[in-house]
Each structure stands twice: as C-alpha cells, then as structure tokens.
Amino acid sequence: MPGPIKNVIVLGATGNVGRPVIAALAAAGFVVTAASRTPDQKFTDPVKGAVVDYNSMDALADLFRGQDAVIEAFPPHVAHLQSIIVEACLRAGRVEHIITPDFSCDTFNPHITELPLFVPKVEAQKVLEEKARGTHLSWSAIITGGWYDWAIPLGYYWINPGTKTITVYGSGNQRNSMCRVTTAAKAVCDILSDPDKFKNRPVYVADHTVSMNELIPILEEVRTGWNIVKVDLDEFVAEARRLWEEDSKKGVEVRLLSPAYNMFGTFGVFEEKNKYNADFERLIEPGRANDQKNRPQLLKDVRHALVEVGFLYLSNHGIKESTVNDLVKTLPVLFALPEDVKDSVALRQSPHFLGYSKFGTEITARVQDQREQFELANELEDIYARADGHPLYTRLQGPNQWLTADAMPNFRFIVESYISALQVVALRFLEVVTEALELPRDRLVPFTGFQDRLKLVHYRPFVDATLDAQSQGVGPHKDSSGWMTFLLQASDPSIKGLQALSKDGVWLDVPPVPGTLIVNMGQAFEVVTNGVCKATTHRVLLPPGDYDRYSVPFFQGVRPDLTKRDLQSLWEHFNKEKWNTRESEEGRRMDSPFLRGKYETWGEAQLRTKIRSHRDVGQRHYADVFEKYVNDG
Numbered sequence: 001m002p003g004p005i006k007n008v009i010v011l012g013a014t015g016n017v018g019r020p021v022i023a024a025l026a027a028a029g030f031v032v033t034a035a036s037r038t039p040d041q042k043f044t045d046p047v048k049g050a051v052v053d054y055n056s057m058d059a060l061a062d063l064f065r066g067q068d069a070v071i072e073a074f075p076p077h078v079a080h081l082q083s084i085i086v087e088a089c090l091r092a093g094r095v096e097h098i099i100t101p102d103f104s105c106d107t108f109n110p111h112i113t114e115l116p117l118f119v120p121k122v123e124a125q126k127v128l129e130e131k132a133r134g135t136h137l138s139w140s141a142i143i144t145g146g147w148y149d150w151a152i153p154l155g156y157y158w159i160n161p162g163t164k165t166i167t168v169y170g171s172g173n174q175r176n177s178m179c180r181v182t183t184a185a186k187a188v189c190d191i192l193s194d195p196d197k198f199k200n201r202p203v204y205v206a207d208h209t210v211s212m213n214e215l216i217p218i219l220e221e222v223r224t225g226w227n228i229v230k231v232d233l234d235e236f237v238a239e240a241r242r243l244w245e246e247d248s249k250k251g252v253e254v255r256l257l258s259p260a261y262n263m264f265g266t267f268g269v270f271e272e273k274n275k276y277n278a279d280f281e282r283l284i285e286p287g288r289a290n291d292q293k294n295r296p297q298l299l300k301d302v303r304h305a306l307v308e309v310g311f312l313y314l315s316n317h318g319i320k321e322s323t324v325n326d327l328v329k330t331l332p333v334l335f336a337l338p339e340d341v342k343d344s345v346a347l348r349q350s351p352h353f354l355g356y357s358k359f360g361t362e363i364t365a366r367v368q369d370q371r372e373q374f375e376l377a378n379e380l381e382d383i384y385a386r387a388d389g390h391p392l393y394t395r396l397q398g399p400n401q402w403l404t405a406d407a408m409p410n411f412r413f414i415v416e417s418y419i420s421a422l423q424v425v426a427l428r429f430l431e432v433v434t435e436a437l438e439l440p441r442d443r444l445v446p447f448t449g450f451q452d453r454l455k456l457v458h459y460r461p462f463v464d465a466t467l468d469a470q471s472q473g474v475g476p477h478k479d480s481s482g483w484m485t486f487l488l489q490a491s492d493p494s495i496k497g498l499q500a501l502s503k504d505g506v507w508l509d510v511p512p513v514p515g516t517l518i519v520n521m522g523q524a525f526e527v528v529t530n531g532v533c534k535a536t537t538h539r540v541l542l543p544p545g546d547y548d549r550y551s552v553p554f555f556q557g558v559r560p561d562l563t564k565r566d567l568q569s570l571w572e573h574f575n576k577e578k579w580n581t582r583e584s585e586e587g588r589r590m591d592s593p594f595l596r597g598k599y600e601t602w603g604e605a606q607l608r609t610k611i612r613s614h615r616d617v618g619q620r621h622y623a624d625v626f627e628k629y630v631n632d633g
C-alpha cells in the first residue's frame with residue numbers, strides 16, 4: 001500500500017481547470033506546486049510556483065522529485081507529452097499517482113476516436129497505460145462532460161445568455177452530463193485522498209444530466225424571451241468533417257482554435273443514441289451526502305432554521321482549518337497597512353465595485369457605519385468590456401484588484417482558497433436546503449449566479465462610545481447581494497457585535513462560535529420562497545471599548561438575469577397556507593424593494609443598489625445611467 005498523498009504538482013496551473021484545482025487542493029491541506037510553462041507570480045507560499053519545461057527530461061524529473069502525485073490540468077492537445085511525463089514520474093521515483101488531462105467527454109468510450117479531436121488523448125492514454133504497467137505508478141481520469149459554469153456566461157455553450165439563444169442539435173431529447181469546475185476540483189481532492197479506490201480507471205463526475213428539451217422549460221421559467229435555433233445533426237457533422245479535412249490540407253496544427261474541433265465535440269454530446277456516452281449519469285460516483293443516517297434530523301433542523309428562525313450556525317462544514325486560520329491571521333495585518341497602500345486598490349477605481357472602502361464611506365439606515373472593508377469576488381473576466389451585446393449589469397462581473405505581493409505576500413492565494421472552499425460549502429448546503437424545503441433536486445441551483453462575493457471587514461468602535469450611544473458597525477439590513485450569506489466572525493470569541501432581529505422584534509446577540517459559519521438568507525431567497533424563508537434583518541452594534549472586530553461574509557451569487565416572473569416561479573410550491581411563517585414589524589419594513597421596483601432583472605436592481613450606495617463609483621463608471629438610478633425614488 002502506498003503512503004498517503006501529500007505533495008502534489010499541478011501542470012497547466014494557470015488554466016480554467018488548473019486554478020480551481022490548486023485552490024481546492026491547498027484548501028484540503030495538500031502541499032501544492034503550481035507549474036506552468038511561463039513564470040507566474042501569482043502563486044506564492046504555501047503554493048509553490050514553478051516553471052515547467054517539457055523539452056528537458058532531466059528538468060522534468062527534477063521538478064517531480066519529492067512529489068506524490070501529478071495532476072495534468074493542461075488542455076488535451078498537449079497530451080502527446082504524456083510519454084515524457086510518465087517517464088519523468090518514473091525517474092523521479094516517488095510519484096504514485098497521475099490524474100490525466102481528460103476533464104471532458106468520455107475518452108474511454110469505444111467509439112470516441114470517430115471524433116478526431118479525441119484521438120491524441122486516446123493515444124496518450126495508451127502510452128500511459130503501457131508505461132505504467134508493472135510499476136508502482138497508478139492513474140485516474142476524471143470524466144466531467146461540459147463545463148457549464150464558465151462556458152455559459154461566456155457564450156461558449158449551446159445556451160448563450162448574451163444573445164439569449166438556445167441551440168438545439170437534433171431531436172433535443174438526448175441527455176448529457178455536465179459539471180462545474182469546482183465539483184471537478186473537489187473530485188481531484190477525493191481521488192487523492194483515497195487513490196486506491198479510484199486507481200487505473202475513469203471516474204465519472206457531474207452535477208446534472210439533462211436534455212435540451214428538459215432544460216428549455218426550466219430556462220424559460222427562469223427567464224423568458226429565448227431565441228431557439230434548431231440545427232440538423234447530420235448536416236452539422238458533415239460540415240464538421242469538411243472543415244476538419246480542410247484544416248488537415250492546410251496543415252493546421254493547433255486544432256483547438258478551429259471551429260471543426262468544437263463542432264465534433266458538440267456532435268459527441270448530441271449524437272442521438274448516446275453512442276459516445278455523453279449521458280453517464282448511471283456511472284457518477286456517490287461522493288455526495290454520504291451521511292444518510294443523520295439526514296432526516298438534519299433536514300428537519302435546517303427547515304426549522306430557515307422557516308422559523310432565519311439564522312443558523314453551520315458546523316462540520318469540512319473547510320480545512322488552515323484555510324480559515326490563514327485568512328483570520330491575515331486580517332489584522334491587512335487592515336494595519338498604510339492608508340495609501342489600501343487605497344491603491346480603492347473601490348472607486350473598479351466598475352465591478354471590487355476594492356477597498358475606508359472608514360465612514362458607507363451609510364446604512366441613514367447612519368454612518370464604523371467599518372472599512374475590501375470587496376472581492378471569484379475572479380471573472382470582464383465580459384462586458386470584451387464583447388458587445390451584454391446588458392450593463394454584467395459589468396458587475398470582473399477581476400479583483402489585488403494588492404502587490406510586496407504589500408501583502410500570499411494574500412491572493414489565501415483569499416482564493418477561501419472563496420473556493422466556500423463555493424463548495426455553499427453548493428453542498430444548497431442541496432440540503434433544497435431537500436429540506438421539499439423541492440426536487442437541483443431546483444434551486446438555477447437561481448444562483450456565477451459571481452460570488454467576499455468582504456473582509458474591520459470594525460472599530462468610536463473612542464467616545466458609551467452603552468447608551470454605541471457605535472453602529474453596520475446598520476439594520478437584509479443582505480441584498482447574495483442568495484445565501486456564509487459569515488465568518490474572525491475575532492476572538494469574546495468580541496461581540498452581531499445581532500439578529502427575532503420574529504418577535506427583539507434584537508438577539510449572535511456571538512462567535514469557533515469552528516462555525518453563520519448562514520443567513522439574502523433578499524432574493526426570500527422572494528423566491530414567497531416570503532416563507534425570511535432574509536433575516538441583522539446589524540452590528542459595537543459595545544464600547546478599545547478593540548478591533550473582524551468579519552468575513554461570503555455572499556453566494558444570484559443570477560443577474562432573473563426577472564420578477566422568474567423569481568416567482570416557485571410561489572405555488574411556497575403557498576402561504578401550507579407554509580406558516582411570520583416576521584416582526586421592523587423586519588417587514590426591510591422588505592426587498594425588487595418586486596415593487598420598476599427594474600426588470602435582478603442584475604439591474606443590483607446595479608442600481610450598488611450605484612446608489614457608492615456614488616463615486618457610479619459617477620465615474622456609470623455616468624450615463626447615474627442620474628436615472630440615483631433619482632428614481
């Protein structure tokens with residue numbers, strides 16, 4: 001039996017698969033080296049950055065020395081390197097396990113080589129098996145289907161929210177399995193934690209298996225006005241063949257960028273008889289919800305907390321202690337930086353409202369809040385700037401502003417690891433919530449968006465504050481930007497401040513409990529559940545004294561293109577007679593204005609809220625709509 005896997009090197013570290021895999025591995029406690037062909041300054045301790053040179057066997061073997069596992073997260077067109085990599089693993093001596101660069105369609109299907117884009121991958125797999133046979137080296141291939149989470153917002157998928165187009169290939173009845181990148185990243189961790197269980201075989205991982213004809217009514221419930229385009233599959237594959245041959249005649253080498261490549265991939269997904277195993281639902285490994293014994297009690301508790309209470313503590317959430325501790329330790333250092341350093345990433349510079357806001361710039365319930373904060377999000381491309389045709393609110397999405405590594409070494413890595421870990425927790429928790437509210441599996445996931453936001457917050461009471469005149473950390477509010485909030489109270493447990501408004505209208509302390517996160521619902525969740533689950537009103541009131549309080553709320557994203565009608569699509573399920581619920585008078589006054597407001601999409605309402613609360617950003621980056629949003633009552 002090989003020893004447990006600890007040291008892991010990821011090849012293709014900067015890609016769409018590499019980055020989340022690295023963050024998930026580091027969050028799970030593996031010692032990670034991130035290797036890419038060009039030097040990348042982004043990886044800092046504890047993740048080690050490294051440059052990989054596939055032309056030198058010696059250099060490669062050196063790089064692998066001391067590693068227990070190699071993850072190949074590069075695109076499959078680099079798979080001809082497999083022979084060199086396996087050789088280097090064997091020379092390095094200790095490497096026990098390789099995860100191959102599949103992360104796509106089922107390359108173990110016997111018909112797959114009919115789709116020429118997969119041929120190099122299949123050949124690489126053959127080489128791997130030949131070379132590893134009889135050695136201590138084992139491997140796993142992760143089959144995921146399409147990456148719908150990053151592909152859909154970019155319009156790369158057959159659902160294109162930018163152009164509001166759904167393309168249906170053939171009958172539309174073919175089901176296919178599809179995956180989120182974070183789910184695959186979690187699978188990498190699961191496999192490396194128990195490699196024997198998964199060794200020398202494909203592992204099937206996916207979040208959903210659906211057909212276009214099943215998906216269209218769901219998409220239409222969530223948002224109307226889709227333009228549906230039908231494509232004849234025979235003509236489509238004939239055209240793919242023609243383009244592929246034309247490329248061959250021209251001597252095209254990097255096929256990944258040519259249309260024929262994607263067309264064959266699409267055909268593989270929509271072939272009518274599942275010849276290429278695009279629907280692999282029956283093969284998906286359990287992995288989720290393995291604590292069946294306690295499930296009924298858990299569901300009861302969660303339902304009670306959501307409907308009757310509004311706030312809950314989440315323990316045993318599975319986030320690695322060091323991921324939380326690294327962040328907690330960073331906060332005092334971060335906020336102690338000189339004001340000009342913090343201001344180098346000022347929020348006002350960012351059209352995405354991501355950056356630093358100093359003390360006293362925020363007002364809640366007409367009183368100035370006593371806090372400073374950094375707003376961050378999972379790193380997304382600024383698609384609004386990149387291509388025409390996206391609605392203005394998509395501009396909320398975009399890259400973070402990072403402090404330089406000199407000012408804050410490791411900062412980016414610590415934050416990204418935490419965000420990745422929280423994304424996984426939030427999705428797992430949503431599965432429990434869905435079941436607790438008696439909804440079909442995956443029914444709530446379509447309400448969640450692609451951008452999750454994180455705030456790092458620092459509070460200080462006024463020096464002259466008294467018990468009668470306490471400082472307002474943040475005034476009473478319901479969270480507006482998230483679907484669910486997962487809050488980390490990141491100071492000593494003796495430091496209080498957070499309070500929630502009970503159903504009877506009494507402010508209750510919500511003290512920090514080590515090892516837990518506090519979960520509360522956001523305004524969109526309240527609307528979707530027809531008010532059955534109230535977004536609880538809360539505030540931070542700082543008792544007088546000389547201390548600092550730190551907190552880190554993570555706001556799970558809401559899909560910005562949701563309309564009022566979309567948000568009401570579950571109201572029949574959440575009918576008020578069946579689901580008894582109540583709220584205090586003060587809480588009711590906090591109600592979400594979205595349904596009453598005049599804005600059609602959630603994203604536009606969000607943009608309006610952001611512009612109104614950060615007017616400097618609004619004037620600077622949204623001059624055309626500034627007056628309209630600020631003066632609309």
Ligand SMILES: O=C(O)CCC(=O)C(=O)O
Binds near residue numbers: 474479498540550553
């Ligand atoms: O700092 C806290 O504990 C709560 C922060 C909060 O409610 C918010 O920023 O929305």
Ligand SMILES: [Fe+2]
Binds near residue numbers: 477478479538
């Ligand atoms: Fe809040």
